Structure formats: C-alpha cells, structure tokens
Amino acid sequence: MWKIAIIDDDFNALKGMRNVIPWDELDAQCVGERMDGRKGLELIRSTKPDIVLTDIYMPVMNGLDMIEQLRQDHYPGQIIILSGYSDFDYARRALRLNVNDYLSKPVTIDDIRLVLEKAIQQLEEEELQKLEHGELQSKLMQYEPFAAKEWVKSLVLGSLQKEEIGEQSIPESKRFWRDKSHLVLGIELMPTERLLKATNTDRNLFRFAITNIIEELLQQDWPLSDCVQMHSTYLIVVLHTDPGSDVHTVMEKTRKLSGHIQQCIGHFLRLDVCIGIGSLKTAIEHIFESTEEAYQEVCLQRSGNDAGRGNSFDPEWGKLTVRSANFFWRLADALRMQQEEKAFACIREHMAQLKQLAEPLSPAQLRILAREVWAIITYALYDSEVTVEPFEQRPDHMDAFNTITETGQLEQWLLQELTVIFAQTHRRLKDNFKHKQAVEFMIHYIHENYADDITLDELSAKVFISRYYLNQLFKKATGLTFTNYLIKVRMEKAKKLLAEGNHLIYEVAEMVGYKNVPYFSSLFKKLNGLNPSDILKC
Incomplete structure (x- = not known):
C-alpha cells in the first residue's frame, strides 16, 4: 500500500485533501499530516512515505527548505507541490530540487487524482527496475523453503562451490543428505497436442498437478525424496536411500516407481512424460553425475532411440x-x-x-x-x-x-x-x-499452501515485496489475480478429491481451504458448471 504524507499550514486544505484523495482506488493510505515544514520533515523521516504532498509557504520552515533537507537525506520518494504561489522563482527552485510535480491552488479532484496516479506509476516503474536488477533474488532467498529449493537445483546441476556443500552451508532441512546415498530421476513433459493447445494458466495447473501426483506417489512409495521443478517441462526427483543398499534392488524399485508415475500422469491428466534414471551415488558431491545420466536417458527416449529404454547409458551420447x-x-x-x-x-x-x-x-x-x-x-x-x-x-x-x-x-x-x-x-x-521469478514463486506458494488461509498480505510479508507489486506482476503474467488463481487451484484439487469418492463434500471443502460449505459449493458450481454432489454421483 502506498504511503502519502500531507504538509500544509491550512487546516481546511488538509481536511479537503483527506476527503478528495481516492485512497482505496489508489491502494494508498495517509501516514500523517503536519502544518509546518519542520514537523513535516520529522514526519517524513519517521514514516518514510512514498509520496509527499506539500505547500510552499508555511511557518517555522517553508516547503522548499524542507524539500532541500529531504534531498540532502537522499529521500527517494515522489514530491508534489500544491501551492497558491505561482511565482517563477519558487517554480525554478522547485525544479532545481527535482520536485516531481507542481500544481497551483486551487486544484480539482481530477487534478489530484491524475497527479497521484502519475506519481504512483513512476514509483511502480522504479520498484520494478530494482527487482529486475537483482533485489528480487535476495528477497526471495530470505524465505527458507525457496532458498532450500534453489540449493537443491544448484546441487543437482553441479553448480555449487565446495564451501556451499559444507555442513554449515547446507539448508537445515537437507542436512540428512550427508548420511544417505542418492539417485536422480529426470522427468520431462512431452509437448503433446493437449499441452500445446492449453492456455498459460492451464499449463501452470498441469505443471503443478504433475508435481502433486509425483509427490503423492513419492510419499507412498519413497518418502525420503525431494522433487524440484527445473523449468516448465522438466522436473528432477532425488531419491535417497541407506548407504550400502543393494544397487540391483534399488534400481528395480526405481523402475517400478517410474512406471507408476507415467501411468498416473497419463491416466489422470492425459499427458505423457519421459523418465530417465541416473545411477546410485554415495556422496552428494556426485549427485550431478546422476542428473546428467538421467538427462541423457530422457534425451534418448525423446529421440526414439531404443537404447534409451530401461536404464542404459549410450557412450556415443556421452x-x-x-x-x-x-x-x-x-x-x-x-x-x-x-x-x-x-x-x-x-x-x-x-x-x-x-x-x-x-x-x-x-x-x-x-x-x-x-x-x-x-x-x-x-x-x-x-x-x-x-x-x-x-x-x-x-x-x-x-x-x-x-x-x-x-x-x-x-x-x-x-x-x-x-x-x-x-x-x-x-x-x-x-x-x-x-519478474518471472517472483510470479513462479507465488505460483509455487499457492500450490503448496492452497489448503491454508493464505493471503497476498501474508505472501508479501514473507518476501518483503509490496502486496500491490505482487498482485500487479501476477495478474500481468497469468491473466488472473492472486485470489482468482488461488480459487481455481482449490477447485481443481476439489474436483480430483470428489472424483476419487473417498470423502464427503464438507471434508473436501475443508481439505482445500474452505470452512463454509455453501460458499465452497457456490464457487465450485461457478467454475465447473456442476455442483460438488454431481461429481460424487459420477
């Protein structure tokens, strides 16, 4: 939410500004008002508003002197002057101080709206540029689950330095890897006609439906494992096993798991995947070699090479x-x-x-x-x-x-x-x-936490990025707001649970994040054209 401070020695002007600014429409809030420049300066330093609306002629310290102090403080926000003084000297000094806009009183409601919309647009562009230049990655890395997944991605690709695989550098949730052996499954989604005709939003849903199926099967067949999305059509599964395990037994179990994954994805989603299997590695430093082997097998399968079936490794492809x-x-x-x-x-x-x-x-x-x-x-x-x-x-x-x-x-x-x-x-x-990384993080977060009472404010707090920015980025990339995408994910999951026939409607509603069953049923029918009970009858 944008923060706006108002500095003016005219009480009626302050009251008028409060009343005419469309706060909700601009997603803005007033962080305070002051009636002289010195107190205004104190307010701005303490509240750090995004936008300052100020008069020029005020007691104790005038507006231009206050602005000059702010520039010395390297204040980064937008400064807009609203003044009854149109003297050229004032305007020239304001320009020298890089004031963003200068309006002469009296101003209309439309003038206020337009100048604030312009200021907010400028702030948004500046913020997005900052995110583009690397701030996003550092902010996302402060969220531990994201940081752990990025560590896994780098490890399986062999991109980590020796010190990044040291005991203290491994994410806490992954430190048990040091005491296990590992092998990698490479899983690639094939570009079938069904996938190629899907919308961007539906492809995201497919992607996470595949992840959900794989994770459910892993929980059932191989609980000690990690699944990570490398990009939109490729996933990696790291399977962990006890050191000294019989290699033949492990590989046979892995082949059965691979077949089960292919069968379930084909049955539930009508999509095809290729799965490659790497060899068993006894140290995490060598997991990337298993990744390479799994990738080779996927390439062979995709090319239709018969040598790629099973768990063989073609030296020519090597x-x-x-x-x-x-x-x-x-x-x-x-x-x-x-x-x-x-x-x-x-x-x-x-x-x-x-x-x-x-x-x-x-x-x-x-x-x-x-x-x-x-x-x-x-x-x-x-x-x-x-x-x-x-x-x-x-x-x-x-x-x-x-x-x-x-x-x-x-x-x-x-x-x-x-x-x-x-x-x-x-x-x-x-x-x-x-800002694809921010959007992908949000999508991952929704799919992993859809059953909880998650909000955009909560997500914003986790990654230290404005709720307003996140929603704008998300809608631009997916065509849906954060809330509407969350609803769609919940309804897709509900449809799957209802089709399985193992749960009552109220149980399914709770499992996808709704305590109000009539509200859940209303949303379900709106999105699917059927009542939840109609799915149960099928």
Whole structure:
C-alpha cells in the first residue's frame, strides 16, 4: 500500500485533501499530516512515505527548505507541490530540487487524482527496475523453503562451490543428505497436442498437478525424496536411500516407481512424460553425475532411440554431454529471463568445452546436439507463449544446419539463430519474462499452501515485496489475480478429491481451504458448471 504524507499550514486544505484523495482506488493510505515544514520533515523521516504532498509557504520552515533537507537525506520518494504561489522563482527552485510535480491552488479532484496516479506509476516503474536488477533474488532467498529449493537445483546441476556443500552451508532441512546415498530421476513433459493447445494458466495447473501426483506417489512409495521443478517441462526427483543398499534392488524399485508415475500422469491428466534414471551415488558431491545420466536417458527416449529404454547409458551420447544438463538449463533460464548476453555466454562456454574433447564430435553428433539445443530453446520460449517456428519449416535454416561439420560451425549457427530470435521477440519477451521469478514463486506458494488461509498480505510479508507489486506482476503474467488463481487451484484439487469418492463434500471443502460449505459449493458450481454432489454421483 502506498504511503502519502500531507504538509500544509491550512487546516481546511488538509481536511479537503483527506476527503478528495481516492485512497482505496489508489491502494494508498495517509501516514500523517503536519502544518509546518519542520514537523513535516520529522514526519517524513519517521514514516518514510512514498509520496509527499506539500505547500510552499508555511511557518517555522517553508516547503522548499524542507524539500532541500529531504534531498540532502537522499529521500527517494515522489514530491508534489500544491501551492497558491505561482511565482517563477519558487517554480525554478522547485525544479532545481527535482520536485516531481507542481500544481497551483486551487486544484480539482481530477487534478489530484491524475497527479497521484502519475506519481504512483513512476514509483511502480522504479520498484520494478530494482527487482529486475537483482533485489528480487535476495528477497526471495530470505524465505527458507525457496532458498532450500534453489540449493537443491544448484546441487543437482553441479553448480555449487565446495564451501556451499559444507555442513554449515547446507539448508537445515537437507542436512540428512550427508548420511544417505542418492539417485536422480529426470522427468520431462512431452509437448503433446493437449499441452500445446492449453492456455498459460492451464499449463501452470498441469505443471503443478504433475508435481502433486509425483509427490503423492513419492510419499507412498519413497518418502525420503525431494522433487524440484527445473523449468516448465522438466522436473528432477532425488531419491535417497541407506548407504550400502543393494544397487540391483534399488534400481528395480526405481523402475517400478517410474512406471507408476507415467501411468498416473497419463491416466489422470492425459499427458505423457519421459523418465530417465541416473545411477546410485554415495556422496552428494556426485549427485550431478546422476542428473546428467538421467538427462541423457530422457534425451534418448525423446529421440526414439531404443537404447534409451530401461536404464542404459549410450557412450556415443556421452560424447555429447560436457555437463549438458547444466548447459541446457542455464540456457533455458537465460532465454526465459531475456538475458541475451548470458545466453550467448552459455553457448560459447559449452562449445569451448566440446572443442577440448579428445575425439571431436562427428557431423551427425553435432546435428543431434543442435536439435537438442533447439528443443530447449523452443520449450523455454513456449513457456511464455512465444512460438518458435518448427525446426524443419525454414529452408534457409535447414540449409545452414546441414552444412555443420565441426564445433565452430555449430557455435556460429546457434549464435546466429539466437540473435534472430532475440531481435524478433524482444518486445514480447520483455513483457512475458519480466519478474518471472517472483510470479513462479507465488505460483509455487499457492500450490503448496492452497489448503491454508493464505493471503497476498501474508505472501508479501514473507518476501518483503509490496502486496500491490505482487498482485500487479501476477495478474500481468497469468491473466488472473492472486485470489482468482488461488480459487481455481482449490477447485481443481476439489474436483480430483470428489472424483476419487473417498470423502464427503464438507471434508473436501475443508481439505482445500474452505470452512463454509455453501460458499465452497457456490464457487465450485461457478467454475465447473456442476455442483460438488454431481461429481460424487459420477
């Protein structure tokens, strides 16, 4: 909520301002009023308002002297002068002090509304720029569950430094990993027609429905495990087991779990997934190797290579992977966040590693790798509703592709293609990717806590970002407000629970966060076109 302070020596002006400012509409509140500049300065220093409305001519300290003190304090907010004095010297000094607006009294209600809307828009843009430049990550990392998931992501990719895997650096909830052996499942969502036709909101629901199914199966079949979303179409599951466990038994159990996951996702969601299985590792420092192996198997399955079925590892494909999972996900993140230079750096770094191989990749292997990179580019952009033309539908694209015979040519081809993509989609990418991390955090939080009485204020307090900013970002990215998205998630979960037939309607209502059963039933019918009892009868 925006904070506004009003400084004016005219009591009637103060009262009038309180009455005419559309506080609720602007999502603003008055943090105080004062009738001279000195007391106004004290108020501003103590309450730190976003906007100051001030007169110029006041006793004790005039408005311009007060503003000059604020500028010396590096006050970052918006300052608006409302004064009956239109003398040029006053206006010139106000400009020198970087006053944001200067209105001469009397002012109309529309004048006040417009100048405040303009000030709020400017503040919003400044805040969003701050979030873009790295403040968001540090704020989110103060929320322990988010920090733990980011640690897991970095660990499975092998991106952590030695000191970050030390006892004191491991999140408390993950310290038991030191005493276990581990293997990784890589799970990729296939771009079937059902998925491709889904809206952005429905894709988010699919993504978390898949996560819910996997976590329910893990709780049942392998409780000591962690599931983490790498990007919109790829999840990683880290399975933990006791040191010294029989490898054959562990792998057999893992294959059964993989089959169960595929079966349930296909049955409940009518979606297809590929699942790759890495080998068992006895130390957390080597988990990334299991990640790479799982990723290789997923690639083989996606390509239709029969050698990819089961838990085999093709040495020819091994030549294509200089930390390939790490490379692909770093590239995907750079694309999703519209970080052009980072994307180019990922390509150059990976190509440099490939050039160091003792045995150079063959032209056929290079073209296989090119197709893999193109698939990642397509998935990363599609996640934000940006469609890249299919690989084979551009003759000029294919002509250049077919001439690739060495790593340097592959590097040049990829950089050229990325340059074209960034140039063609820059505006849309900017709109779709802006603050994606904040939105994804909110979506994760909703899906993990939908049964609780969660509010946007609560979430705002956890990540130290304004409720107003969060709601604006969320609606822009998903098309729904935080509240409406929460309702939709709850109703989808309720529909699944009702269809299982194991619970009464009032029990389902409580399980998805509603104590008022009639209200729950009303919302359910509004969103699904059916009463909860109709689902139970099916």
